[in-house]
Amino acid sequence: MQVTGLQEFLERIEENKGDAVIALAGNPNTGKSTVFNSLTGLNQHTGNWPGKTVVFAKGSYRYKKKNITLVDLPGAYSLLANSADEQVARDFICFGKPDATVVVVDATCLERNLNLALQVMEITPQTILCVNLIDEAKRKKMAIDFSKLADLLGVPVIPTVARDKVGLLDLKESIHRVVFEKQLLQPRRIVYNKVIESAIEKIQEEVEVLVHGSLNSRWVALRLLDGDPTIIREIFNHLQRMDPGDQQSKRALKVVEDCG
């Protein structure tokens, strides 16, 4: 049963991608599709249960003379797991090479949602945090210090109430700055324990040779350490796709397949 259809979707995006491709990622049920609808004027189905969106959706909007293609992804708790719905999101963020990724998080449940945001930031520095559902947070009498959050994370933080179209202009502006004005982002890096950090250090250079710049070598090193075969296979599949003539990655893929 094919669920992802990533290749096909990437081709469809290539066809007509405008000036930039932006991915909408986030935990299930945080309002990604609502943000998507508000920005594009389309009508992706939304609903208050995790897992409403199961397929990619693509839409577009225009801001400051640029055509932006927006991709609504299924919700995911993590980019590490290998369940089908989360794989879709992970593959697109890791290998679809969006110009920026907007992580939509639930303001009432920040801790859980930042888990995913931090993982996205590990893959790509071009990350924007959209803190949605702040009306619900207010209702629950929670106060959030957004500028402090932005400082701590090192990426733009935009509070929104997607359902009421509050904060979406700020979001568009932020996307514009990150993509077209090359706003410099320095996302916070997750620090692991000593054993893992030194292991990363040991293999990162060799990994760099393997991926030669098409993927973040620290992230790939971490995945190799983790040893999850499905992600590793997908990584080398990707390298192969990037450069079909590349004998290196073809052989590497074979080594990986052999190791299981």
Add this chain to the structure above:
Amino acid sequence: MLDQVFALTYLPIGRKAQVIKVGTEGLIRNRLLDLGFVPSAIVEAIRKSPAGDPIAYRIRGAVIALRSEESRQIQVRVVD
């Protein structure tokens, strides 16, 4: 009961506990970790389904229901 380590399934409704260990292997384990059931996390048993199973837990701000097959794999210690 205070210092005892036992499976999450047996945590009484309304009590909080700390995750000590997540057993099992493979997919189930990764899934539970991703949901936030990592050692030292605080988990609270919220409610039982009318049929007794699954049970809903509050973990890191969300309410997640687990079948007993899964919650049996998580070792906890009561904290409150």
Add this chain to the structure above:
Amino acid sequence: MDSLEVGLNQILSKAQKVRWQVGSVREVIVKSIYEQAQEITEKVVTTKEAEEDLDRKIDNIVTSKILGYPLMIALLGLVFWLTISGANLPSQILADLLFGFQHRLTTFFHWISAPEWLHGVLVLGLYRCLAWVVSVMLPPMAIFFPLFTFLEDLGYLPRVAFNLDKLFKRAGAHGKQILTMCMGFGCNAAGVIACRIIESPRERLIAILTNNFVPCNGRFPTLIAMAAVFLGILVSKESNLLASALVAGVVVLGVFITLLVSWILSKTVLKGVPSTFTLELPPYRWPKIGTLLIRSVLDRTLFVLMRAVIVAAPAGVVIWTLANIEVANLSIIGYLAGWLQGFGRLIGLDGYIILAFILGLPANEIVIPILIMSYLSQGTMLELDSIEALRQLLIANGWTWLTALNMILFSLLHFPCATTLLTIRRETQSIRWTWLAALIPTTVAVVVCFLLAQTARVLGLV
């Protein structure tokens, strides 16, 4: 072996060493990330009061041991009661309008002295089929969809899954199957696609193969009309309350059959144990009523109606033609129905009904219009603009309460529509499963109707 291969092998073996040293690298990674997320959150979020417990209070009732199940059934009944009683009047008004316009059309066709067959095909076939579909389908859908979307946006559906999970676990199925069934209420094809939320291929297939036992919107009008006819014959008075209870009962029966078939499947062709199940119960969120109304009417209702209309128009033409081309004094439909008559009688239906279901394969919405048109072609009656008229027509064609009841059951249980089958084909990438998805429900439908018909006959109830 070249340098690269050596390099990669070296990396992998280094990684292996770290795994031995650390135990579970994955656990360390996830734990570190969560701890940092927690640290950041503690720095930026201040909660002034203890967390809101309104959600808890609602959940205490909604998932309570005593009230949980009755509340679900009551809610289901309420949705149908609102749908049925709310749709009565608008349906009648629409029917008056549309069938009134039919007379104008007829007058117009006579005025331009169009040939009789043209009037037949366009007015008696195409237009009348459309008029029926619109007047019978539009009002209930325009009420049902907003109600259902309201429950969906509120966050009630995951609670249903939470309450019913144990039954599905016993049946060897996945708890999220309930969510896919909820989507099936709108459209079974959508329900089949929603099955992607189920990770394990085995349980996903079970959910796909049984989704059809949830009556979709194309079948609700049939069920509602037949419930009215059935009650009319049996207790000879109309009651919205009884009709909604009956329809709700039919849905519950559908859930029961789903469980039964899931259980059989997981003991036979789809053997296996239930996989992991984790379900988030999201906080309740009060829906925005304005947007909800606009979206559910525009996106869902009109979308489904348009699809029905697209099928109904040509179907009307085809059926009228089949009903009116006569060979040796019998219409083609008459011949076809004649062949099916024996089988139909055996399962408490008749040849025309079976034919209507077969011809209705493209969309369930057109089953009743087809049936009406084939009966009408027998010349007993010319007007049909109310449930009462429908009941008279059906009784005149030999219907009893058993026919109406079996029609309801057959509609609930029979093969999925063509769109759904194509979707199943796409989702499973398999002809075999697609065939099974058609065969399993059909077998169930035939067996249930057969048993009921024979029992009723043996007991002398009909």
